[in-house]
Amino acid sequence: MENFRIGIPSKGRLAEVATELLGEAGLKFRRQDRSLFARVRDMPIDITFLRTDDIPVLCAEGAIDMGITGSDLVEEAEVDVETRMKLGVGKCRLALCVPDETEWKNVEDMKECRVATSFPNVTRNYLEANGAKPHLVNLSGSVEVMISLGIADAIVDLVETGSTLAANRLKIFAEIGSYETVLIQNKQMRQPELADRIVRRLEGVVIARDYSLLEYNIQRDKLAEAEKITPGFNSPTINPLEDNAWCAVRAMVKRKEVIDVMERLDQLGASAILQTNIANCRL
Numbered sequence: 001m002e003n004f005r006i007g008i009p010s011k012g013r014l015a016e017v018a019t020e021l022l023g024e025a026g027l028k029f030r031r032q033d034r035s036l037f038a039r040v041r042d043m044p045i046d047i048t049f050l051r052t053d054d055i056p057v058l059c060a061e062g063a064i065d066m067g068i069t070g071s072d073l074v075e076e077a078e079v080d081v082e083t084r085m086k087l088g089v090g091k092c093r094l095a096l097c098v099p100d101e102t103e104w105k106n107v108e109d110m111k112e113c114r115v116a117t118s119f120p121n122v123t124r125n126y127l128e129a130n131g132a133k134p135h136l137v138n139l140s141g142s143v144e145v146m147i148s149l150g151i152a153d154a155i156v157d158l159v160e161t162g163s164t165l166a167a168n169r170l171k172i173f174a175e176i177g178s179y180e181t182v183l184i185q186n187k188q189m190r191q192p193e194l195a196d197r198i199v200r201r202l203e204g205v206v207i208a209r210d211y212s213l214l215e216y217n218i219q220r221d222k223l224a225e226a227e228k229i230t231p232g233f234n235s236p237t238i239n240p241l242e243d244n245a246w247c248a249v250r251a252m253v254k255r256k257e258v259i260d261v262m263e264r265l266d267q268l269g270a271s272a273i274l275q276t277n278i279a280n281c282r283l
């Protein structure tokens with residue numbers, strides 16, 4: 001049987017993100033200079049390096065069995081693929097943006113305007129659903145300068161920090177959607193067991209990146225309250241201590257909440273509160 005194929009971006013901001021994720025999930029490969037293929041060590045899998053925006057259609061057509069790309073590009077491609085999981089990286093929003101000093105009050109006002117974008121399908125669907133029939137100017141990049149070049153009145157583009165908008169004296173008028181990097185798969189999967197194995201491995205890495213392990217000692221009569229602060233992924237692990245009035249608790253906590261949770265445990269009277277980062281996990 002032919003090797004299973006995973007398509008990942010050959011360049012751009014998602015190229016390294018995808019390689020790193022797969023590597024942490026134990027799918028190791030080395031890309032030779034400019035080569036379009038790499039074989040995964042000890043697994044019947046080939047990695048194909050592709051343009052990020054071609055990955056959805058190539059996956060739908062069966063050129064690759066799975067792919068890593070942006071969910072914005074999946075939506076724009078309007079193809080029939082299955083999204084297996086969100087990868088917790090590459091988060092951004094697609095927004096309709098206008099000059100800072102705009103006089104428009106809402107999207108319906110923008111009936112006859114010219115909109116520059118590299119997302120024509122999503123843009124048309126959104127504007128038509130909101131009662132506007134725009135003239136679309138289709139571009140593949142540098143969309144933000146099109147208003148000052150005089151060829152558009154508004155743009156639809158990705159926003160992450162908002163610094164590109166600010167630099168061009170633009171502001172968000174309406175948010176169209178939130179997106180992130182995803183793992184997609186062809187609908188007629190030839191090797192579903194292998195696909196599930198890859199998903200499980202990636203889940204281990206994605207969840208581990210998102211959580212820390214918190215351990216602490218707490219008086220038994222305060223345990224119920226402590227458990228409310230750290231309910232864990234399923235439930236916390238409780239162990240007895242030599243002093244019967246105390247017990248040890250171990251629970252997974254969202255990394256971005258760790259500081260706040262530690263503070264609340266401290267206030268409750270917990271001691272020896274330790275945070276450990278998790279490299280990988282199976283839950």
Ligand SMILES: Nc1ncnc2c1ncn2[C@@H]1O[C@H](COP(=O)(O)OP(=O)(O)OP(=O)(O)O)[C@@H](O)[C@H]1O
Nearest residue numbers: 009011012013014052070071072090091092158160
């Ligand atoms: N700030 C951002 N701007 C654009 N895309 C982002 C941003 N943050 C995350 N992404 C995601 O990355 C995808 C773009 O990936 P791509 O491989 O084209 O990277 P790139 O760095 O924009 O490359 P290029 O220089 O070819 O434009 C988007 O479709 C989106 O899913």
Ligand SMILES: O=P(O)(O)OC[C@H]1O[C@H](OP(=O)(O)OP(=O)(O)O)[C@H](O)[C@@H]1O
Nearest residue numbers: 141142157158159160161162163164165
């Ligand atoms: O909100 P921000 O953090 O400023 O990020 C958003 C900007 O980043 C992307 O451009 P990119 O760097 O991919 O350049 P490109 O236009 O050449 O694709 C995107 O198209 C926006 O212009």
Ligand SMILES: [Mg+2]
Nearest residue numbers: 012013140141
């Ligand atoms: Mg780009």
